[in-house]
Amino acid sequence: MTKDIVNAFLYAALARSLWTELEARYGESDGPLVYKIRWEINSxxxxxxxxxxxxxxxxxxxxxxxxxKPPAMCSCGQCVCxxxxxxxxxxxxxxxxxxxxxLSEPYDNIRSQILVLDPLPSVNKAYSMILRVERQRRVNMEYVDVNENSAMLAKGQDYRNNVGQRGLMKTRGFTDKRNVTCDYCNKTGHGRYTCFKLHGVPDWYKDLNERSY
Incomplete structure (x- = not known):
């Protein structure tokens, strides 16, 4: 303790009074730390x-x-209130x-349900309720992922099948007539050389229709 401080408390009557005043004047305050913690909690x-x-x-x-900063609690043991x-x-x-x-936005519903409870649950109870919701969300997300992966696999298989069929048709000399357009009648499914409108209906086609009836 410096001489100046000693002189300031030279006439202190009791040691307790001396230490109380010293703490009040020179003790480190927890104010900044309390402020920081409260700011973190609110943020x-x-x-x-x-x-x-x-x-x-x-x-x-x-x-x-x-x-x-412990909460102020009564310690007399005689309170009845x-x-x-x-x-x-x-x-x-x-x-x-x-x-x-x-809490994040996905928990808006469960948050609203908790707030209307009477009495309000403890924070531990609310935490348990929201934790169950989070676990259910994870299960649902995993289920969606599995379905999406299955759909992608199915589409990929369909694509491979279509490609394989087209390749087989080309190998055997077949042409996919769905992509052919006649430049005479402008209809799809045939070319100019097999156009009935240009060349007339062949006998084999007439016989085929008669057999179908």
């Missing part, structure tokens, strides 16, 4: 994190804040609201 959101990671991160800040219980419930509700406010 933190789930974002792309899982519910577990988001809740764990938030709870760490809650625990740090309690260590730095149950003020400590009311204080704990107030803290619990604050934690619940902070947790729900930071």
């Amino acid at each position: 933190i959101t789930q974002g792309n994190f899982s519910v577990i990671a988001y809740y764990t991160n938030l709870k760490q800040y809650w625990d740090e804040l309690v260590c730095l 149950d003020s400590n219980k009311a204080k704990r419930e107030e803290i619990e509700e604050d934690h619940l609201m902070q947790f729900l406010m930071g």
Whole structure:
């Protein structure tokens, strides 16, 4: 302790008074750290994190804040108003609201359902409810992925089958007439050399129609 400080407290009557005043004047304040933690709590959101990671991160800040600034609780043991219980419930509700406010958009429905419950659940209960929703979402997403992969495989197989059929037709000398257009009558399915409108209907085609009837 420097001489200047000693002179300032030279006439202190009690040691307790001396240390109390010293702490008030020169003790380090937890104010900046408390401010930082409260700012983090109010700013933190789930974002792309899982519910577990988001809740764990938030709870760490809650625990740090309690260590730095414990809630004022009655310790006389004679209170009949149950003020400590009311204080704990107030803290619990604050934690619940902070947790729900930071959740991502996919949890809007379950958040709304929790907020209309009476009484409100504890933050741990709400966390458990939302965790079940997250697990169900993962199952649904995996199911969608499987269906999409199956559809892609089926399309790929159909494409390979079509390519194979066209290749087989070319190998055997067949032509896919669906892609042929007659330059005389402008109809598809045949070419100029087999156009009935240009050359007339052949006898074999007439016989074929008569047999079909």
